[in-house]
Amino acid sequence: xxxxxxxxxxxxxxxxxxxxxxxxxxxxxxxxxxxxxxxxxxxxxxxxxxxxxxxxxxxxxxxxxxxxxxxxxxxxxxxxxxxxxxxxxxxxxxxxxxxxxxxxxxxxxxxxxxxxxxxxxxxxxxxxxxxxxxxxxxxxxxxxxxxxxxxxxxxxxxxxxxxxxxxxxxxxxxxxxxxxxxxxxxxxxxxxxxxxxxxxxxxxxxxxxxxxxxxxxxxxxxxxxxxxxxxxxxxxxxxxxxxxxxxxxxxxxxxxxxxxxxxxxxxxxxxxxxxxxxxxxxxxxxxxxxxxxxxxxxxxxxxx
Amino acid sequence: xxxxxxxxxxxxxxxxxxxxxxxxxxxxxxxxxxxxxxxxxxxxxxxxxxxxxxxxxxxxxxxxxxxxxxxxxxxxxxxxxxxxxxxxxxxxxxxxxxxxxxxxxxxxxxxxxxxxxxxxxxxxxxxxxxxxxxxxxxxxxxxxxxxxxxxxxxxxxxxxxxxxxxxxxxxxxxxxxxxxxxxxxxxxxxxxxxxxxxxxxxxxxxxxxxxxxxxxxxxxxxxxxxxxxx
Numbered sequence: 001x002x003x004x005x006x007x008x009x010x011x012x013x014x015x016x017x018x019x020x021x022x023x024x025x026x027x028x029x030x031x032x033x034x035x036x037x038x039x040x041x042x043x044x045x046x047x048x049x050x051x052x053x054x055x056x057x058x059x060x061x062x063x064x065x066x067x068x069x070x071x072x073x074x075x076x077x078x079x080x081x082x083x084x085x086x087x088x089x090x091x092x093x094x095x096x097x098x099x100x101x102x103x104x105x106x107x108x109x110x111x112x113x114x115x116x117x118x119x120x121x122x123x124x125x126x127x128x129x130x131x132x133x134x135x136x137x138x139x140x141x142x143x144x145x146x147x148x149x150x151x152x153x154x155x156x157x158x159x160x161x162x163x164x165x166x167x168x169x170x171x172x173x174x175x176x177x178x179x180x181x182x183x184x185x186x187x188x189x190x191x192x193x194x195x196x197x198x199x200x201x202x203x204x205x206x207x208x209x210x211x212x213x214x215x216x217x218x219x220x221x222x223x224x225x226x227x228x229x230x231x232x233x234x235x236x237x238x239x240x241x242x243x244x245x246x247x248x249x250x251x252x253x254x255x256x257x258x259x260x261x262x263x264x265x266x267x268x269x270x271x272x273x274x275x276x277x278x279x280x281x282x283x284x285x286x287x288x289x290x291x292x293x294x295x296x297x298x299x300x301x302x303x304x
Numbered sequence: 305x306x307x308x309x310x311x312x313x314x315x316x317x318x319x320x321x322x323x324x325x326x327x328x329x330x331x332x333x334x335x336x337x338x339x340x341x342x343x344x345x346x347x348x349x350x351x352x353x354x355x356x357x358x359x360x361x362x363x364x365x366x367x368x369x370x371x372x373x374x375x376x377x378x379x380x381x382x383x384x385x386x387x388x389x390x391x392x393x394x395x396x397x398x399x400x401x402x403x404x405x406x407x408x409x410x411x412x413x414x415x416x417x418x419x420x421x422x423x424x425x426x427x428x429x430x431x432x433x434x435x436x437x438x439x440x441x442x443x444x445x446x447x448x449x450x451x452x453x454x455x456x457x458x459x460x461x462x463x464x465x466x467x468x469x470x471x472x473x474x475x476x477x478x479x480x481x482x483x484x485x486x487x488x489x490x491x492x493x494x495x496x497x498x499x500x501x502x503x504x505x506x507x508x509x510x511x512x513x514x515x516x517x518x519x520x521x522x523x524x525x526x527x528x529x530x531x532x533x534x
Contacts, residue, residue, distance in 0.1 A: 062345075062357065110380060118394060120380020179330045181343035181359060181378070251332060258329055266329055269347060269354050278355060279434045285350035286427055292440035293407050293424045295389035296400045299446040 003264050007205045009271045011171055014060040026054070026066050029121045032097070033109065037070050037125075040093040043078040047071045047135065051126065051154055053186065056161040058170045063178040065122045065186070067106070069154055071138050074130045083129060083141035083149055090127040105140045105150060128152075137229070145238050153229035157187075160228040164194045165201035169208040175268060176209075180251050188239035191225040210259070216252035220245045308366045310340050316369075320414040328418060331362075340364040343378070346418070348427050356430045358382075360422075369410055372401070375422055382429055386445050389425070398425050400443055400453055402515065405506040447518045454515070457503075460486075463523060470519070472500050473512045 001009070016022050034048050051067030053059040072079045072086060080086035091107050094100045098109040099118065106124040111117055128138040131151065140150045161167065170193050176182075177189055184192075196212050197203075203211070215223065223245075227234040258266040310317040317340065321333055331344040342362040347354040359379035365371045375396040384392045391397065398421040399407050408417050428438045443449035454466045468485035472478050472492075478500060480493030488495065 111383065114385065116383050118380065118384035118390075118392065119382070122380075178359065179345040179357075180332060181330070181345065181361070247332075247334070254329070254332070262326075269330075270352075272354055272357075279431070279436065281350060281353075281355055282348070282427060282431050282434070283436070283439070285348065285355060286431065286439035288350065289424060289427070289440070291407065291420050291424075293399045293403070293421045294441050294443050295397050295425055295428065295438070296443035296449045297386055297389050297391065297397045297445040 003206045004204055006264055010268045013272050016061055029123050033068050041079050044072050044076045055158050057167050060171050060175050067124045067126050069126045071128045071130055074132050086127050087141040104144045105142050150234050151230045156229040161190055166197045184244050213252040213256050216248045220249040309368045323415045358426050396425055401511045402453055402507050447522045450515045470516045473503050
């Protein structure tokens with residue numbers, strides 16, 4: 001299989017089917033979250049929409065997520081007087097049903113029941129307030145960084161990525177990020193890939209990826225990203241911190257070396273099989289284990 | 305003050321990176337807050353094919369290789385529940401500490417750690433996620449698992465005898481003329497002496513000491529664990 005065909009097969013294996021269990025679970029959680037927010041903020045009539053990789057067309061099986069944006073009208077104060085109040089009130093509402101992890105502008109929801117404690121539902125709830133009655137731009141609260149307020153626009157973000165002409169490269173770079181445990185956010189990685197490939201939209205996927213990695217390896221300190229919804233107003237420098245830059249550069253270097261030494265399969269692995277027969281294959285794998293081990297659980301280390 | 309392991313023995317770290325780079329190219333080493341951390345995607349492979357993957361983080365504490373690396377599932381895929389053998393921090397409990405010398409004795413490689421207990425644990429998770437049983441069984445949680453291990457090891461359910469055996473593992477030294485803890489009236493040298501000498505080599509004293517303390521507390525009712533059955 002040639003390299004281009006291989007990468008297309010990787011992308012195919014990373015595509016979630018519309019009637020698959022992952023998307024069905026996402027839809028169910030989305031409905032539950034929307035009902036919860038509408039009940040809790042019935043006076044405020046928030047606008048609730050999809051964002052994240054599902055809306056951008058950059059979803060991958062290994063790291064799919066869904067942003068549920070919950071924007072309140074500009075003249076509403078029932079959901080909170082300040083942006084921070086809105087963020088905290090949405091967090092409180094979600095905490096009734098979920099374990100909530102605070103992110104700089106979003107709230108990640110996870111399971112809090114006995115059966116699914118800590119399970120990541122791949123859903124970020126993003127609270128915000130429209131800047132005016134046109135319901136276009138929004139202000140988001142930001143819990144970290146110098147500025148506590150971001151001005152942004154969901155549609156500008158979605159269009160910037162959907163119409164970038166490089167969504168396949170973005171999906172593969174997201175897979176690379178996940179496979180290597182990198183801490184750069186999906187948003188920052190998407191912006192970086194789009195910027196680097198601005199003049200290389202017609203290049204092959206192998207050329208696009210190698211170019212991005214070479215830039216990361218050789219030129220990481222000179223790379224920057226801007227928020228397309230507010231290029232001069234939102235400082236995204238903390239999304240590309242010194243630690244993130246050095247890690248990206250290092251892993252990009254090992255990736256290029258891996259391609260040179262062993263080819264593309266060294267980077268994304270063999271194309272993974274679909275779910276059919278996976279249980280049977282896992283059982284075969286278990287039966288061939290030479291030294292079986294049994295797990296235990298130490299109550300003294302955090303489980304009571 | 306003693307240096308951390310990777311500063312005292314930098315060659316070991318280089319060796320670890322080198323030995324896993326072909327089989328696990330997506331696992332990367334970082335230094336973070338004075339400890340070494342490995343992060344990335346861990347594949348469950350069979351016949352050179354990847355059947356599943358987990359996002360993991362492995363932390364090598366300052367006293368590595370004496371201590372067992374801490375393995376976490378960081379993708380939020382596995383529930384932090386008793387049945388999945390994950391504590392609420394997302395740390396995996398790969399095996400009973402008593403079994404270390406059988407599974408991954410001190411001096412074994414990092415590659416062996418990945419290919420044995422880590423592989424087996426996540427292979428088990430993939431099967432359990434699909435509604436199957438743990439492929440190699442499980443130890444019961446907490447003190448019950450410890451009790452079961454020693455009951456099997458000493459071949460008796462009599463906890464007084466189990467505890468006597470454990471005291472012989474912990475003792476600074478044991479002598480052949482002492483009465484055997486099995487209670488048959490013989491001297492140690494004519495009974496369980498070789499067995500106990502082997503166990504004293506296999507089970508670290510601090511591990512046996514900790515387990516004994518748990519068993520004694522459970523026996524006396526002082527240990528307020530919900531699974532206190534002894």
